[in-house]
Amino acid sequence: MILGVIKVTGNSLSPEYNDGDFVLIAKIPCFLFNAKAGDIVVFEHPVYGQLIKKVDAVLEQGDKIFVTGNHEQSIDSRHFGAISKHAIIGKVIWHIKKPAS
Amino acid sequence: MIYRLFHILDKKLKFNTAKAHCDIPCGIYDPITAQIAALTTVRMIDLITDLENKHTEHNSEYVNSLSRYVAIKEEHAEKAKHDIRVIWGDYIKAPHLEKHPEIPALVHKIMQLGSKVRQTVDRESAVQFVEAINQFAEIFWETKGLTTKRAKAPYGPALEFVYPNL
Numbered sequence: 092m093i094l095g096v097i098k099v100t101g102n103s104l105s106p107e108y109n110d111g112d113f114v115l116i117a118k119i120p121c122f123l124f125n126a127k128a129g130d131i132v133v134f135e136h137p138v139y140g141q142l143i144k145k146v147d148a149v150l151e152q153g154d155k156i157f158v159t160g161n162h163e164q165s166i167d168s169r170h171f172g173a174i175s176k177h178a179i180i181g182k183v184i185w186h187i188k189k190p191a192s
Numbered sequence: 193m194i195y196r197l198f199h200i201l202d203k204k205l206k207f208n209t210a211k212a213h214c215d216i217p218c219g220i221y222d223p224i225t226a227q228i229a230a231l232t233t234v235r236m237i238d239l240i241t242d243l244e245n246k247h248t249e250h251n252s253e254y255v256n257s258l259s260r261y262v263a264i265k266e267e268h269a270e271k272a273k274h275d276i277r278v279i280w281g282d283y284i285k286a287p288h289l290e291k292h293p294e295i296p297a298l299v300h301k302i303m304q305l306g307s308k309v310r311q312t313v314d315r316e317s318a319v320q321f322v323e324a325i326n327q328f329a330e331i332f333w334e335t336k337g338l339t340t341k342r343a344k345a346p347y348g349p350a351l352e353f354v355y356p357n358l
Contacts, residue, residue, distance in 0.1 A: 098202055101212040108212060113198040133210045143210035166213040169285040187198050 103160030116181030131183040229272035236265035273306040
């Protein structure tokens with residue numbers, strides 16, 4: 092398992108995760124990673140680049156994952172469909188919130 | 193404190209970013225702009241018809257007015273189509289389509305009627321254009337959890353508009 096630090100941009104996961112927050116992610120090899128609903132994952136999308144979203148549901152024996160944001164306007168699986176498990180870069184294991192200014 | 197440490201490290205190391213992406217401007221959608229644009233096309237057809245009835249001689253005054261009415265009709269038919277396409281493309285999602293499977297056919301009908309309004313001065317098509325967009329507005333507001341009402345537009349031609357009950 093390798094760790095990585097990622098800075099969040101955008102607000103589709105607010106109020107839990109806000110623009111400017113940091114997250115520590117565990118880069119778990121996909122064959123070992125069992126995503127479950129509620130996990131916050133960082134993944135690569137061919138059009139939108141590196142995204143952070145919440146796992147809504149795991150489909151097709153764990154190969155496809157439906158990810159969503161917290162808002163109707165979030166660009167997520169409701170817009171681009173379920174993502175492949177192989178697209179996942181890591182799972183959030185620590186959230187460093189930006190203090191309220 | 194911990195955030196500040198990460199913030200300083202970010203300045204030095206430039207951490208990767210992950211987007212919690214939203215569709216900017218985050219939810220400002222309203223079909224009323226398309227409804228007004230469609231109604232404008234009906235108004236332009238009425239003005240073109242009036243002009244034709246008033247002017248037996250097709251002088252420069254006539255040509256100038258006719259050109260302006262036609263240009264506005266073109267512009268507003270296209271604007272109505274554009275505004276519906278934005279809601280269709282950016283706002284409507286799979287759950288909306290599951291609940292309202294008639295949306296794709298309705299959007300297609302709006303596109304076709306909009307083109308007909310550009311090509312012709314058929315008032316009936318323009319009225320149907322307004323009505324199809326009204327039906328789209330009813331569905332749109334329903335997805336927002338709002339009921340709607342129908343009332344005559346407060347300007348000519350006073351066709352019915354769908355408004356949300358706010």
